[in-house]
Amino acid sequence: MRILLIEDEERIANFIERGLEEQSYAVDVACDGKTGLYFAEINPYDIIILDLGLPDQDGRALCKELRAHGVTIPILMLTARSSIHDRVSGLDSGADDYLTKPFAFEELLARIRSLLRRQRTELTTILKLADLELDQVTHKVKRAGKEIFLTGKEYSVLEYFMTHAGQVITRTMISEHVWNEDFDCFTNVIDVYVNYLRNKIDKGFDKQLLHTVRGVGYILKE
Secondary structure, three states, rough: OOHHHHHHHOHHHHHHHHHHHHHHEEEEOOOOOOHHHHHHOOOOEEEEEEEEEOOOOOOHHHHHHHOOOOOOEEEEEEOOOOOOHHHHHHHHHHEEEEEEEOOOOHHHHHHHHHHHOOOOOOOOOOOEOOEEEEEEEOOOOOEOEEOOOHHHHHHHHHHHHHHHHOOOEEHHHHHHOOOOOOOOOOHHHHHHHHHHHHHHHHHOOOOEEEEEEEEOOOOOOO
């Protein structure tokens, strides 16, 4: 999953970015509203984490602007303001959830998972395809009951495949959702990771789940 973090306090931004990347999220950071709006318009994100106090504009105004520009993905607002009025005005500006600073990082992760689940029809943290199972909370992956150990990036690629099971996924789609703004799309890194993943989830099993669609990309299906 790819997340846009709009936060001007460098210490907080670094803390959140590092923590999210440790959980296998791809993260882009914008330190002001103008950059945040630009990133949101050109990149496909799964969620936006938006600080209320930005140097160039109020976070609520930016939230309204994002919605006006057609950004429909979940927005989680962060703020040091804890009054009921501030919470209500933040939600009324178009935010989907509101988290008051300081916060436990575990709560931030839980709220992110909750917002992402709302994007899907099934309210679960367990993704399944045939005998392949992925737990989005523990990041454990099993096939036929046997645990499969993945690196952080391998997990991210598999999670993206499983949330789009049965769909043809292009290399561009993978790069846009699993890697951040700094990714070099002219390398063969994606093919390398898909091969790593195929060796771990398919090798030794009778039924192959991860297939190559020649000239297009890949598909995860039974």
